[in-house]
Amino acid sequence: MKKLSKYGYKALFFCPSLSNKISQHVPPLHLSSHTLFPKDNFFITYGKAQVCAYTSPATHQLFDKMPQRRIQDFKNRKGDEIFELVNMVKEKPDILSASQVHGLVLKVGMLAHLPTVTTFLIIYSRAKNLSSSMTLFAEIVNKDIVTWNAIMTACIENNFFGFAVNIFAEMVNEGKQFDSATLVIVISALSNMRELRKGLVVHCLSMKMGMLLDSILGNALIDFYAKCSHLSSSECVFLEIECKDVVSWNSVISGCLYNCHPEKSLLYFKQMATLEKGADSVSLSCAIAASACLDEFGCGQAIHGWGIKLGYEERRHLSVANSLISLYSQSGDADAAEYIFNKMEYMDIITWNSMINGFALNGKISDAFDALHEMQFIRTTEPDAVTLISIIPLVAEFMLLRDGKAMHAFTMRRDMGAELSMMNALMDMYFNCGRVKDAEQLFLNMPKKDKVSWNTIISGYSQNGWCREAQSLLKKFHSGNSECSLSTLLGILPACDSPNLIQFGKLIHSWEVKLGFVNNVILVNSLMYMYICCGDLVASFKLLEGIAYTADVDSWNTVISGCTQTGHFWEALNAFKLMRLKSNIIHDTITLVNIIPAFGNLELTCEGKSIHALALKTSAGQDIRVQNALTTMYGKLSDMESATSVFELCLYHNLCSWNCMISALAQNKNSKEAIEFFHLLDFEPDEITMATILSACRQLGIIRHGKQIHAHLIRSGFYINAFVSAALVDMYSSCGRLDIAHQVFQSSAERSIAAWNSMISAYGFHSNGQKAIDIFHEMIDSGLTPSKVTFINLLTACSHTGLVDQGFWYYNHMLDEFGVQCSTEHHVCMVDMLGRSGRLHEAYSFIKELPSPPDPGIWGALLSACNYHGDLQLGKEVASILFLLEPENVGYHLALSNIYVATGSWKEAGELRDIVHIKGLKKSAAYSIIDLGSS
Structure with missing residues (x-):
């Protein structure tokens, strides 16, 4: 009895209004609890926002109508009171209250009363205890249509759609009668199961029984065919309904939108608008969503105005407000979206998702994160999958790895691991942050994978330089009889980025031609870029x-x-000239940002100033990216006055602007000024800033500044960056501390090709060629592919230490063994x-046998060797070539003059110096730097 008192007290506590109705405690039913499933709402997704477009009327209406059945067997006052009590519990179902009232009904003998027991089916269902409803249903002897419909x-209600269909089959097999409401319920279940064939059978059954005159059944069929992606059948049912109500119109409007036919959705909405009944909030929200899908923002605004005129003000109509937030966000009017958001009296998860996505679309990154924080910790609304899918791409774009990991942990705590779109977004985030292993682990642990999953990992491997892995995964994907899509091809093409991968x-x-994508401009663009990266410019221009x-x-x-980007600067200039001849193509900011570096690298000063003037003639000249490119260009042209002018005339600077200016100073040996600029930096430095300033310290040979920067790198965490560690190795090596350079290299968490190149160069610089060769082979064994710079450093190391035979071997096998083209x-x-x-003389023969005319720098190297060894005859021949x-x-004049002096030919040396004097040629003065500070 103590146990009974305990339960009785809890029932009164949870439902105080029942305290004067229940006169005594009765034993509760021992019921099992089931997982709470979400209700079957019909959501339209466009962009990354959701709009609640339509809810099937089949479920709740029948439940709510059942209490209207009159009591026939119990006319006394006590029976009326108990039935009233049962209805009170039905309004706010609670498992404990339901147990108490169930016991009371059982005690007074009313459980045989069909309306009462049917109501209990409803109560237990709404309390998410379907097992009790099923048990109770099995005990009912004389079931009527309403009872069958209720179960x-x-x-x-509990998302057991297959059970509902099986019960209907049992009902038919037992010869029980059913009505149009029964078929509405069955169609609703089949709609959620997307069972088109069974739905067709039910449709035929409704026609045979003459029940299609029921508009509710017709509306359910419209909804069913739309959800089964059979829009034509949905429209046919709609046309056959004689008395169309608002739900009929809403069903076909939302169905068109669901099946990606927003233009049809708007057409039906316009037809509906001409009727007397007009539109309601569901119609308006669907029409606004369709306008957003079609980028018909003016139409959306007109519908907004009409909705206000009809009395559907966004403040009180949630679905309309949610659609408007997405509409204005997609149109670029974030202020209008935020205004509607702030006016709303109630906000649901769709509202927050729409606003967060709106902030993200319009570049208001901090506002998006602020909204996410307010949503969770102030408004206590838990984010769902759509929320995270809206915010994760921002984390990926700005490489906010820490925030990305936090979101990953959140998805694990909330058991969202089964959400494919969520896992795909997280995988993409890890790839963008360079965490290939984390993305790979996520992919391997996914219980299910779709095409997007495969495309994401293939693309991620390609973009992070894991070319072999990307190709292997593509073969595995294709071998599983999976059909490659356009996204698959676009994802794998970046993996073909070198001449040895051109096949x-x-x-x-x-494959692209076979699949019929030959006229797809986006794919053709990717193919052109692939051929350029593989060195086949002819194929690229043929595609163009x-x-x-x-x-x-584009x-x-x-x-x-x-x-x-591949160093074919003349070809880039020729393409730019051809582009300008096209009357229908106008260059944009991206064009200028990509062509300006070509002028700098080719040292075309006059042409560089011309492109600067061209940029100033258009609005692109004010773009910060163009201005940064111009600063870098003038740095390469050694025109620091113009570079400084461009930098100072910028209306505003970003970190890239400062990095470009510091880099330009460092490249022009103005290392002291570069360090001074670094001290004036208005932003928190990044990895590029640090690598650039370390280069300046290397030029000055001032190790104390380098050590200070090294300490800052450790505090800020930048030391783990592969390019920063490579710059540290360079700096310490150039300052004479090969031991520290080696320690930095060994402690690097991730060694990039740049770090290996720096270490090879360091040993070569310190005359340890054999060690440089050993480091080179360690790099090959680690799985990295050597670059052009790798072989420059390796051959230089062999040169400085007299390892001629080894140097010849590496030179002769650069292409066939390592895939690097000689330059x-x-x-x-x-x-x-x-x-x-x-x-x-071997060097002379080597130059003569080169397949293309040798560059002056090659003859210059031979002239320096002639000077070093005092070979006057060969020196004169080489110098005559260089003078031309x-x-x-x-x-070159001074080098030949020095050869004359070394061989005692003073007369010739004097004549050559007179020629230099007459021509006015001057040599830059050399200088040395002494650091007076401590090391």
Whole structure:
């Protein structure tokens, strides 16, 4: 009895209004609890926001109508009171109160009363205890239509749609009668299950029984066909309904939107607007959502105004307000969206999702995070999958790894791991933050994977340089009989980024033609970029020629940027000239940002100023990215006055502006000024800033400044960056501390190709060529592919230590063994290596056998060797060639003069110096720096 008193007290506590109704305690039913499932709302998703477009009327209406059945068997006052008590519990179902009232009904013998027991089916269903409803239903002897309908609706309420369909089958098999309400319930279950074939059977059954005159059933069928992606059938049912009500119109309007036909949705809405009944909040929200999908923002504003006129003010109508927030956010009017948001009296999760996504779309990143914080900790609304999917791309874009990990942990705590779209977004975030292993682990642990999952990891591998892994995964994906989409092809193409991968790239190109994407401009642009990266510029320009009539500014930008980034600067300039001849193509900011570096790298001062003037003639000249590119260009042109002018004339600076200016100073040996600029920096420095300023310290040879920056890097956490650690190795090596350089290299958490290159260079600089070779092979064993710079450093190390045979071997096997194409820099290294070892005539023969005309720098290296070894005859021959190639270069004249002096030919040396004096050629004065500070 103590146990009974305990339960009785709890019942009174949870439902105080029942205290004067229950006269005694009765034993509660021992019921099992089930997981609380969300209700079946019909959500339209567009962009990353949701709009509640339509809710099927099948479920709640039947429950709410059941209490209207009159009591026939119990006419006494006590029976009326108990039935009233049962209805009170039904309004706010609570498992403990339900147990108490159930016991009371059982005690007085009213459980045999069909309306009462049917109401208990409803109560237990709403209390999310379907097992009790099913048990109670099985005990009912004489079931009527309402009872059968109630238990089926209870199954739907608890998301057990298959149970509802099975119960209907049992009902038919037992020969029980059913009505149109029964079919509405069954159609609702099949709609959620997307069971088109079974739905067709029910539709035929309703036609056979003559029940299609019921508009509620017709509306349910419209909704069913729309959810099963059979819009044509949905529209046919709609047209056949004679008496269309508001729900009929709402069903077809939302169905069109659900099936990605917003234009049809708007058309039906306009037809509905001409009727006497007009639109309601559901119609308005769907029409506004359709306007947003079609970018018909003016139409959306007109519907907004009409809704206000009809009395559907956004403040009190949630679905309308949510649609308007998304509409104005997508139109770029974030202030209007925020105004509606602030006016709302009540906000649901869709409201917050729409506003957060609106902030993200309009670049208000801090506002998006503030809204997320307010949503959780002030308004106590828990984020759902849509919230996180809206915010994770921002984390990925700005590489906020810590925030991304926090969101990942949140999804695990909330058991959202089954949400595919969520896992795909998190995977993309890890790839953007460079955490390939974390993304890979996430992919491997996903219980289910869709095409987006595969496309994300293939693209992530490609963008992070894991080319072999991306190609292997693509083969595995295709071998599983999965059909490649456009996204798959776009994801794998970045993995073909070097000449030795061009065959795989050609296979992808053939695949693209086979799949019928040959006219897709986006894919053709990616193919052009792939061919440029693989060194086949002819194929790239042929593709551009093939889409000459459909090519847009993005196509030309792809070719220009590809040529610039791969060092084909003349080709980039030619493409830019051809582009300007096209009357229908106008260059934009991206064009200028990509073509300006070409002028700097080719040292075309006059042309560089012309492109500067072209930029100033358009609004692009005020773009901060163009101004930063101009600063860098003038730095490469050694025109620091113009670089400083561009920097100072900027209306505002970002961190990139400062980085460009500091880098320009460091490149022009103005290291002291670069350090002074660094002290004036208005922003928190990033990895690029630190790597640049370390370069300045390396030039000055001031190790104490480098140590201070090293300490700052440790405090800020930047020391783990691969490029920063490479810059530290360079700085310590150049300042004579090879031991510290080696320690930095060994302690690097992640060694990039730049770090390995720096270490190879450091050992070569300190005359330890064999160690440089050992480091090179360690790098190969680690799985990294050597670059052009790797071989420059390696050959230089062999040159400085006289390892000529080893140097020749690496030079001869650069392409076939390591996939690196020989360039002018490598030829210079070989000539220098042969010259240092005294093999001058071999060096001369080497130059003569080069497949293309040698660069002046190559002849210059041989002239320096002739000077070092005093070979007058060969020196005169080489100098005569150089005087023709670069007559104004005073260094060549002085080198030959020094050879004359070394061999005692004073007369010739004097004559040569007179020529230098007459031409007015001057050599820059050399200088040395002594650091008076402590090391």
